[in-house]
Amino acid sequence: xxxxxxxxxxxxxxxxxxxxxxxxxxxxxxxxxxxxxxxxxxxxxxxxxxxxxxxxxxxxxxxxxxxxxxxxxxxxxxxxxxxxxxxxxxxxxxxxxxxxxxxxxxxxxxxxxx
Amino acid sequence: xxxxxxxxxxxxxxxxxxxxxxxxxxxxxxxxxxxxxxxxxxxxxxxxxxxxxxxxxxxxxxxxxxxxxxxxxxxxxxxxxxxxxxxxxxxxxxxxxxxxxxxxxxxxxxx
Numbered sequence: 229x230x231x232x233x234x235x236x237x238x239x240x241x242x243x244x245x246x247x248x249x250x251x252x253x254x255x256x257x258x259x260x261x262x263x264x265x266x267x268x269x270x271x272x273x274x275x276x277x278x279x280x281x282x283x284x285x286x287x288x289x290x291x292x293x294x295x296x297x298x299x300x301x302x303x304x305x306x307x308x309x310x311x312x313x314x315x316x317x318x319x320x321x322x323x324x325x326x327x328x329x330x331x332x333x334x335x336x337x338x339x340x341x342x
Numbered sequence: 343x344x345x346x347x348x349x350x351x352x353x354x355x356x357x358x359x360x361x362x363x364x365x366x367x368x369x370x371x372x373x374x375x376x377x378x379x380x381x382x383x384x385x386x387x388x389x390x391x392x393x394x395x396x397x398x399x400x401x402x403x404x405x406x407x408x409x410x411x412x413x414x415x416x417x418x419x420x421x422x423x424x425x426x427x428x429x430x431x432x433x434x435x436x437x438x439x440x441x442x443x444x445x446x447x448x449x450x451x452x453x
Contacts (some may be wrong), residue, residue, distance in 0.1 A: 232385075261440070268344075270429055271386070272445030284438040319387050320441075328374040328393060328433060331441060333385035 230255050232321050232334035240340045241248045241309050247336045249304045249318030259283070260302040261331055262294060263318040271318055277302055278324070344434040348444035355420055355451050363415040363428055363447045371435030375413050377406050378429040380446070386429055389415075400453045420451045 233252045241247050253260050259278045263271035273286035277296035291307040300321070306313060314340050322333035355361055374393050390399045392408040396420065399406050403424065405416040415428055417443045421433035427448045433440040 234385075259439070263441075268445070270431070270445045271441070273440035273442070276439055287442060316383075321438075327438070328391075330352055330374075330376065330388055330391050332388055333378070335385045338383070338384075 232319055232332055234300055234317075234334040235317050236336065236337060236339050238338045238340075240342065242311055242342050243311060246305065247306045247309060247311050247339065249306075249317050249319075249339070251302045251304070251320035251321075251334060253300045253302070253319075254332050257321035257323055257332070258300050259322045259324060259329075260296055260300065261322070262302070262304045263320065263322045264288075265316040265336070267315075274304070309341045313342050314339060343442045344432070344437055344442050346430055346432055346444035347395045347444055348428075348430050348447050350447060351445070353450070355417075355449065357421055357453045358419045359420045360420070361414070363449070364418070365413040365415070365430030365431075365444055366411060367413070367430075367432050368411075368432035368443070369432050369437075371381055373433040373435055376409055376431045376433070377413070377415055378443065379432065380427045380429055382427075389428075417449070422451050422453050425449055449450070 261276040262274040265271040275285040316335045316336045320333045322329040322331045377389040390406040397430045427446040428444045431443045
């Protein structure tokens with residue numbers, strides 16, 4: 229069984245640029261959630277995708293957007309990067325989420341904005 | 343407001359010295375409480391899911407328990423390889439399927 233994978237592992241961008249992060253969900257999972265984890269903090273929920281539709285969003289501005297594809301893989305796009313966007317970005321997959329389902333995390337993408 | 347508080351922030355133990363980590367939560371309808379282990383620079387690794395007060399789960403040296411207001415992660419006779427940050431998260435009825443995390447407890451076990 230293949231776990232959650234993310235790419236790239238590390239990324240350096242400058243302020244104002246745009247970035248796309250990618251995630252492949254665990255086999256058999258059709259729900260993908262994205263989280264942002266700043267240094268020394270717990271992960272913060274960005275949004276979730278189920279059946280290619282956004283299915284819940286945290287307190288993040290519209291410049292954070294996403295996509296889910298028919299094979300359940302997902303992208304996180306961030307426009308107009310700010311210094312505070314520097315963080316570990318985590319993708320998590322779960323079976324159809326009716327509430328209470330365990331989310332399994334990938335290794336993360338470390339983004340540094342200069 | 344739904345929130346999760348973990349204590350202590352950091353814990354140093356000698357190998358074999360048992361202890362407990364605390365996760366206090368305030369949520370409007372608990373759908374599930376989750377424990378994860380996170381090594382530096384890595385993604386969280388799933389440990390346990392608890393759904394109702396009184397529930398307990400065990401895995402090797404770890405045991406998680408749940409009450410109506412808090413959860414404990416008990417570590418029995420820890421080894422240096424248990425050193426990591428332990429994260430607690432809840433899923434609340436009014437927050438949909440998002441996980442709400444605490445800041446974590448960083449555990450260091452020395453030999």
